[in-house]
Amino acid sequence: MEFGDRVVLITGGSSGIGLETGRLLSQRGAHVWLAARDKQRMESALRQVEAARRSRGQRCGAVLADVTDPVQATRAVAEVTETCGSPDILVNSAGAVHPGLFRDTENAVMQRLMEVNYFGTVHMTRACLSSMAARQQGHIVNICSVYGFMGGYGYSAYCASKFAIRGFTEALRAELRPLGIRVSIVFPQNTATPQLEYENKLKPDVVRALDDTRVMSPQEVARAIVRGIDRRQYVIIPGAEGKLLFWFSGLSTTALHWVLDRMVDRALKRPRQRQG
Ligand SMILES: NC(=O)c1ccc[n+]([C@@H]2O[C@H](COP(=O)([O-])OP(=O)(O)OC[C@H]3O[C@@H](n4cnc5c(N)ncnc54)[C@H](OP(=O)(O)O)[C@@H]3O)[C@@H](O)[C@H]2O)c1
Numbered sequence: 001m002e003f004g005d006r007v008v009l010i011t012g013g014s015s016g017i018g019l020e021t022g023r024l025l026s027q028r029g030a031h032v033w034l035a036a037r038d039k040q041r042m043e044s045a046l047r048q049v050e051a052a053r054r055s056r057g058q059r060c061g062a063v064l065a066d067v068t069d070p071v072q073a074t075r076a077v078a079e080v081t082e083t084c085g086s087p088d089i090l091v092n093s094a095g096a097v098h099p100g101l102f103r104d105t106e107n108a109v110m111q112r113l114m115e116v117n118y119f120g121t122v123h124m125t126r127a128c129l130s131s132m133a134a135r136q137q138g139h140i141v142n143i144c145s146v147y148g149f150m151g152g153y154g155y156s157a158y159c160a161s162k163f164a165i166r167g168f169t170e171a172l173r174a175e176l177r178p179l180g181i182r183v184s185i186v187f188p189q190n191t192a193t194p195q196l197e198y199e200n201k202l203k204p205d206v207v208r209a210l211d212d213t214r215v216m217s218p219q220e221v222a223r224a225i226v227r228g229i230d231r232r233q234y235v236i237i238p239g240a241e242g243k244l245l246f247w248f249s250g251l252s253t254t255a256l257h258w259v260l261d262r263m264v265d266r267a268l269k270r271p272r273q274r275q276g
Pocket of ligand 1: 011012013014015016017018035036037038039041065066067068092093094095096097116120143144145146187188189190191192193194195196
């Protein structure tokens with residue numbers, strides 16, 4: 001796909017994976033628009049995206065919006081459309097995480113992650129859909145997680161929201177294909193972003209002990225996303241471990257559970273060994 005002249009809207013574009021995807025698409029000639037809530041972070045992100053432009057004619061911009069609010073989601077898309085044209089590519093990267101055992105996780109956390117990760121994706125998709133359908137073209141890219149296809153110890157709230165994204169995206173793909181609109185789902189593994197920093201502070205010991213997948217850079221993940229869009233892939237898995245786990249999960253739930261349970265048992269023993 002040629003990205004020159006494409007209008008790309010990226011939620012969560014002020015940080016991490018969203019920002020790096022924006023920078024890369026800006027280098028490839030797209031008109032990149034970022035959406036998030038914090039004005040200061042957004043201004044700094046926009047400067048980086050503008051600095052990456054291939055030509056001065058690229059119109060990049062930023063809109064402040066909380067994706068959990070359907071009115072703000074609609075307004076954000078209207079603002080981009082008015083200034084630059086309807087988005088050709090929507091990347092839903094806005095997200096939040098909060099690790100902890102289910103018994104220690106309040107309902108407010110379960111609801112917040114569902115609101116940001118799942119309903120944020122739903123609201124932004126809805127806001128972009130009618131113009132994509134009218135033009136019979138467009139691409140919606142939903143950033144999920146390896147926790148969108150396997151259950152992670154200490155991640156009940158996050159997994160529920162990411163599995164919801166996966167179910168939504170599967171159905172969306174089937175419905176939008178006849179309308180000429182492409183859909184992709186991205187399953188990143190641990191990636192060095194502010195979200196991971198926040199997550200690391202909250203991880204219970206067992207979850208920390210389980211954490212031995214390679215931490216990818218947001219640049220690597222962004223490269224995989226842009227390559228996946230280019231190649232029109234539905235499933236985009238940036239990391240080798242993510243690919244292996246995805247393959248395993250498709251092979252047999254029993255086999256996947258066997259591997260994950262052995263890892264959890266080992267991690268549960270570690271603190272006890274240290275005490276003894
Ligand atoms: N980092 C990882 O290890 C990892 C692994 C797998 C999947 N992922 C997923 O990748 C995506 C990007 O994560 P990241 O690691 O790049 O996180 P990040 O660096 O913390 O960025 C999160 C972005 O989302 C925005 N955001 C959060 N809540 C929002 C809301 N209600 N409305 C609008 N924007 C909102 C943030 O800006 P404001 O706070 O200013 O709104 C920020 O721009 C997320 O969906 C995440 O779950 C991350």
